[in-house]
Amino acid sequence: MIVSINNLHKTFKGFKAVDGIDFEVEQGKCYGLLGPNGAGKSTSMYCLYGLVKPDHRSDTHMSVMGYDPRKREIEIKSLTGIVPQENNLDRELNVRENLQIYARLHAIPPNIAKDRIDEQLEFMELTEKANVPVQALSGGMQRRLAFARALLNKPKLLLLDEPTTGLDPQVRQVLWAKLRNLMKENVTIILTTHYMEEAYRLADHVYIVNNGKNVIDGRPQSLVQENIESFVLELKDPELMKHFEQDSDGIRVESADEGGYAYSNDISQLQKISEKMTTERHSVIIRQSNLEDLFLKITGRGLNE
Amino acid sequence: MSNQSSKTLQSSPTHTPRFLQQSIGVWSRHFKVYSKNLISNMLPPLLEPFIFLAGIGLGLGRYIDKMDGVPYVRFLLTGLLVSASMFTSAFECTYGTFIRMKFDKVYHVMLGSPISATSLMTGELLWASTKGLVFTLSVLFVGYISGIFVLGEALIAPILGFLNALMFASMGLVITSLVKSINHFTFFFTGLLSPMFFFAGVVFPLQELPESLQIISEIMPLTHPIRIVRMFMEQSFSIIILWDFLYIIVFSLIMSFIGIRRIKNILII
Structure with missing residues (x-):
């Protein structure tokens, strides 16, 4: 198991956003967290890298690549790539500069950073756009840049929060293909999504959550066969x-x-x-x-x- | 616990950045964004002292010969060395930080890279202080080329510009952690910084003020770096310089501690 979460709870001002969620993640596989808005998917994901502090309970166990995110978030973030719901790119800067900032934040030495950036630009098919300001990019290109940014540190674990929401079918297909390539390289993916098709096509295992609790989980194909x-x-x-x-x-x-x-x-x-x-x-x-x-x-x- | 951990695969990162390296990463992000529009960003700090010189030198300066034994333009420009750094750093850690946090949500993504919220905010303070230093440097530059300062004079000013900016940046973080809306910053600027500009010794010496106001001035942060810079400018030192330095250090430490802690509690919920 590369990620193991047991009995995760998070209360925001009296509201139980996450109410005892469990999940286990195997290396090199893709996991989908499905659930309606407010089900606790994103909050659970944020807990994996310390952006949200889980409720303080002795019966909560968390291990992400061997580290407890409540104490060792820096190690986890060094090994993880994160694509947030919104791209939050630096709009005034160009594509390459956006990546340079994050290469620096990942403390990638400058001589290696250049190659890494070129490599990711190529992988996300943005090489020709390297010097274009972000605000001149289409929505699909901005999303690909957010992916490139998340891959700069060669992550072992990729956390994707609604990775293809708002994108056209072509871009979605391209991104799904890229993600499958990454899985072949043994990268583990956890994604939240509202698109059942996305979960069906990408995920080896889905967790359906509702009201902050696990409802059902399993292989998407067998879940459908066995439960409906x-x-x-x-x-x-x-x-x-x-x-x-x-x-x-x-x-x-x-x-x-x-x-x-x-x-x-x-x-x-x-x-x-x-x-x-x-x-x-x-x-x-x-x-x-x-x-x-x-x-x-x-x-x-x-x-x- | 240990049972859980042993089940999971342990990977070790080849390299995790240390605290200061993390903060410098944040600093360099801001530097990159700022230097992208270098010309439009550097124009105000250079232009503003010129406007003051023209306005005061050609206008008010003709009526006021000397202030506290110093030619008035020189007196004023010495004050501007410090007040310029106050305005820019306060601005950076109020409007700037608020926009990055709430509107652009840059921190949200930055915190996905291996940096902690504390080093992120330390980077903010370092950046705002650097901007303060740059603004002080540009006033110094204007002083040199206009012949108001003698070349090589006031070399301590940039250091004070940096320290002064740290005071106002950290205070800015505290204010940012308190406001609910971006409009509330006007209270900070009009209610605190504008009076400080007039009652901390930028435009006239404090000893002319009534005693009660002098006590208030002594409480104001801006008073202290200005007094230090004036001592160096006019080469007349007094023991009070120790109190001034102590004030700056203690004020910055307390405000940084509170500000970083409070913003951290907003970022990491």
Whole structure:
């Protein structure tokens, strides 16, 4: 285990943001922390490198690459790369200068720093932009620069807080490919995300958290297989809900303001329902269940805020 | 505990920066950002003393011949050597720090690199003090080229500029840790720094003031570095210089301690 966290708690002014979270992370694998806004994902991540102090409790155990982040944050940060939710780049400086600052903060000797920066610029395909001011970069390029910044110290552990939020599909695909390359080099990744697709594609193991607690964890594929029906019929129009008798014939119904969902392991059952609605067919979809369905089943369809 | 640790893989970093190295890393970040716009950043500290010279020298200076036995422009420019460093360092660790902390969220990312919140804030103080030194140097430069100071005179001024800036930077950190909104800094500048500019011996000597005001002046931080610089300028020393140095050191230490601690508690929650 490269990271081992047991019984993590964090209270902000009486509010329990993290309420006994556990997780274990193996080297070279990618772990996804999933959960609605305010579930405690980012707070837990911040605790790993000392940006948030966990509640003082004797039953909390923390080890990140062999160090306790409550005491040895500097060692952990030397070995870790961090991509925060917001890029927080120095907007007046150019791409190379942004990286120079962080090479210095990582105490990388100047003669090595130049090569490292060139290497990361190339890896993130920013070489041609080296002398361009950050404010002239697109959102995707700024994100890649934030990744390059996190990789300068050749981290063993990469912490990504919503790494691809707000990016276009092309940039996301490129970044996912880069992350897979890093995993081949035995870099361990922990990421928080709201994109179930991202978790499904990248993570070897996901932890779904809600209200500061672990809810379920495992391989994303097996989680979906084991915890939710295989197929779902999706109704876009809440009016059509009248066609359902609640939870009958091996069908589980979930209704929400935006429409209704009927889950079943038997696709023919769903097809039968669909046929009953021939006139309104255009707003009926039958598809395989995915991690998002599981996520919504577990964390609820209502707003958590 | 030990059971947990032994289960996890221990990696050792090849190199972790020490405290001062961390702070210098922070300092060099600020230096890089500042020197990016060197011309626009260096213009005010050079221009301001010229404006004072023109305004006072050509205007007020004609009516006031000497102040405390010293030609008035010289008296004033000596005071500016120190007050320039006060304004820039106070500004840096109030508006500057607040913007970096709350708006740009630079600290949030910087704290992801191997630096502690304490060394981050120490770097802030070092940087603000360096800026104070630079501002003092530019007033000194204006003094030399205008012939008001004799070349080689007042070489102690940059040191006092640095120390004075440290006092106001650390005080700035304390203020920054207290304000809820960036607008509240106006109280600090108008309520504390502006009066200090007039009642700490920059524009007129303190011995002319009523006794009660003199006591207040003695409490004000700016009074002390100004008195030291004037002693060196006019080569007339008194034992009170020890009290002045002691004040500067103790004030800086206390304010730095409180300021760093309080900002740290905002950054690391």
